[in-house]
Amino acid sequence: DAGVIQSPRHEVTEMGQEVTLRCKPISGHNSLFWYRQTMMRGLELLIYFNNNVPIDDSGMPEDRFSAKMPNASFSTLKIQPSEPRDSAVYFCASSRRTSGDTGELFFGEGSRLTVL
């Protein structure tokens, strides 16, 4: 299995530009998570999908952030417009969740975003 695949691995952009991060979860997994990692705040859960439906997006910082999961094999996290404080590593993770159990999370290698 290829694991969770994220793209791009690195992105450098200027303030105000739109950024789109992509994630392909492991085939057969029914839950997908977007996390953000910074030195100051550590790992923060941004949004969580179960069976392609957003379950909780309370971690999304503000309206500039949006996430979609149009099908079981693809998700995007979009930032528009981007700001320097959005600079972070963004991780996508997926799991096969059964009733009463989160299941192990499998992480991608992350997308390192730098906003100048």
Place this chain on the structure above:
Amino acid sequence: AQSVTQLDSHVSVSEGTPVLLRCNYSSSYSPSLFWYVQHPNKGLQLLLKYTSAATLVKGINGFEAEFKKSETSFHLTKPSAHMSDAAEYFCVVSDRFGSGYALNFGKGTSLLVTP
């Protein structure tokens, strides 16, 4: 919401000596607890998981953790550190969101292993 507190942000040990990474949790019900490891510039990998079965959980690479409800702790240990163990370690608790679940991560403990 359930949460975890990792008591040390940095731990330094000599190669061949024991490792202890401390974690306390807060929970209103029986939690699922995990330890993940992150090597530099990599994603996170599951070390071990507790889900109300045996309180002593064995994981990969010789790590283990013991769930102690009376102390609300889930400390990670290894008898003998190896240079390759140098990484960031996260204690994690499962949290419930309505009908779904997500994982809440601690701030992490950076483990340094010296020769």
